[in-house]
Amino acid sequence: MISKNIVVLGGGIGGIVAANQLRNELPSSINITLIERYEIHKFAASYLWLMVNLRKAEKITAPLSRLVHKDVKIIYEEIKQIDIAGKRIQTENNEISYDYLIVALGTELEKKYLNDNQYGIHNFYTYEGAQRLRDELAKIQSGEIIIAIESLPYKCPGAPYEAAMLISDYITKRGLKNKININLYTPEPHPLPVAGPELGKSVSDLLENKGIKFYPAHQLKEIKPEEKTITFNSDLTKTYNLLIVIPKHTPPAVIRNSGLTDESGWIPVDRNSLETQFENVYAIGDVNSISIPGRWQPDKPMKLPKAGVFAHSQALTVSEIINSKIFGKEIKSSFCGDGFCMLEAGEDLAGFAYGDFFAAPHPDVKIKKLGKAWHLGKVLFERWWLAPSGFRKSFYKILIQLGAKSLNIPIKL
Ligand SMILES: Cc1cc2nc3c(=O)[nH]c(=O)nc-3n(C[C@H](O)[C@H](O)[C@H](O)COP(=O)(O)OP(=O)(O)OC[C@H]3O[C@@H](n4cnc5c(N)ncnc54)[C@H](O)[C@@H]3O)c2cc1C
Known part of the structure; x- marks a missing residue:
């Protein structure tokens, strides 16, 4: 009987899917260990609804142990060191050896603008931040709301645009549409630049229809909380009543000295197998x-966006590859770069963006017009995600494929 140790680092979207898929497919002689610092999982996509009081905070969390197969060993500890040469992971109290390693540690958020709520700087990128923002949005009566993206890359490239539209809807319901302006500033040339200018135009049209003022190509330079002003690189300075910042995203500290990263600080991988430069180590x-x-800045190649949908399908791919490797089977699984996103637009409507991000000469991404069905799809996904692991199994791939086929949407997973 073959015996191997597979260790998954990080119990977020990618880590949960990988651990469950491996456990569902592999015999019990293969040990699967998941290491995560938090016992409670928070579903980040729902922070947008939490922020506008469409969700209660406790409804978008679940104990990690409920979401993960009971025969996966979970270690709730901070990972301190990844020792690739020694094939060992050091946590606060344990040293764990691996034969196969899956790194799914996500991103960190720079603290600078994160917890400064006393000056009216808010965010919806953390669970606590979304709750504080909800309380502020309930109080504001008039003036300027500014949403500003601090830097690129940030996860879920649709989220700031969804946030602006959900806030617009919320303000309208409060009868304050004519008293509050919503302004969105980003360094990007248009919304979702990776998806191309046409799709970007569709999203900026949605913003315009809701009266949201959109300022592309505006790099945040400085915030003076005591004066309630924000300045951009062009030296344009604006005054705000409520400021929402999408904080700078940084690679997790623990990978810094692991030898896995390149000069960007993130982990380069083979785009089809997700393997790093080290054999049997995946990210x-x-x-x-x-x-x-493709390129949207002359000097910078494009990167695949950071999004749960990719973490999910990459986890399925890597699980299948490891399974094949352990049992000496032909490797058939490959991450193909297809992805999708339900773009919330308020009023229980959403758009549906989908496409092939590996297409040449640039990603081929389209958006379907707003509909209730896409919003409902997002709600159903949230319910499915937070359901106990026994209900979840691997229906995801089958459902997406069936849905895509019946709606004639060419996406594969
Ligand atoms: C507001 C918002 C809305 C979003 N909406 C969408 C959406 O609609 N669609 C979509 O596809 N994506 C969406 N996303 C993005 C999505 O949540 C992320 O892309 C996804 O969670 C990435 O999965 P991951 O497994 O790579 O990382 P994560 O889910 O972030 O998981 C990383 C895990 O690693 C753990 N970890 C890190 N370091 C350590 C350590 N040293 N020790 C122990 N544990 C550690 C963390 O605690 C975390 O649980 C949204 C994100 C936000 C914030």
């Missing part, structure tokens, strides 16, 4: 860096 989800065809 999936937000922590990795995958170059894709």
